Amino acid sequence: MNRCKGLIAFLLLLAVVLTSxxxxxxxxxxxxxxxxxxxxxxxxxxxxQTHGQxxxxxxxxAATIDxxxxxxxxxxxxxxxxxxxAGYMIEDYLAFQIGYGHISGDQSADLFSxxxxxxxxxxxxxxxxxxxxxxxSPDGGSSKFGIAPAIGAELILNESFQVGLRFQHDFIxxxxxxxxxxFTARLQYNF
Numbered sequence: 001m002n003r004c005k006g007l008i009a010f011l012l013l014l015a016v017v018l019t020s021x022x023x024x025x026x027x028x029x030x031x032x033x034x035x036x037x038x039x040x041x042x043x044x045x046x047x048x049q050t051h052g053q054x055x056x057x058x059x060x061x062a063a064t065i066d067x068x069x070x071x072x073x074x075x076x077x078x079x080x081x082x083x084x085x086a087g088y089m090i091e092d093y094l095a096f097q098i099g100y101g102h103i104s105g106d107q108s109a110d111l112f113s114x115x116x117x118x119x120x121x122x123x124x125x126x127x128x129x130x131x132x133x134x135x136x137s138p139d140g141g142s143s144k145f146g147i148a149p150a151i152g153a154e155l156i157l158n159e160s161f162q163v164g165l166r167f168q169h170d171f172i173x174x175x176x177x178x179x180x181x182x183f184t185a186r187l188q189y190n191f
Contacts, residue, residue: 054191055095057085059166061184063103068177079105081182085113089190093119099132103180109138111170113148126162128152136172136180146172148180154188162188 063081068074083101090096094116101111115132130150137143148171154164163186170180 053089055087055089055188056191057087057097057099057186057188059083059085059101059184059186061182063183064181065103065107065109066177066179066181067107070176077105077107079103079107081184083111083184087117092121095119097132101182107138109136111136115148117150121156124156126154126156126164128154128164128166130168132168134170136170136178144172144174144178146170146178146180148182152186154186160190162190164188 060082061080062078064076064078066074066076081101081103083099085097085099087095087097095118096116097114099111099113101113103109103111111134113132113134115130115134117128117130119129120127128151130152132148132150134146134148135143136146148168150166150168152164152166154162156162166182166184166186168180168182168184170182172178172180
């Protein structure tokens, strides 16, 4: 019986030692570099990105196309639009992106874009400002070049997902006065 008590005590002691060493092994001690409260290194701020990051963004919404042909009445129509942007965030506030959008309906057109966006992170919200150069390619006409400034706001759900709203006004350079107002809801996934 004493041998059994001794064996049980030894096994309990061994279990306590192994458990405490495995718990301590899970916590890494480290140091932080940088000025006070910057917390670069172990621990730190969870949303701070110190390296580049790729993202994919899908959007869906409405686009109003206004066309004022020379010597003809103005034509204005609102249609549905959707698209996809792929980008690279150089820093947590600056990104470059390329994209494709399609406006469906009577004035069907494709939009091929490339540009930049700047964001201000005020967790849990993010405010966006952007500028795209794009090619406007309607189904029934020739392709034209345009510039599209953007403004938007988004909600940061977690480190990978963000949802938001964006408004863009496209200035299309052509003989006819063409402008597009886009209001879209978007979902972004960060890799």
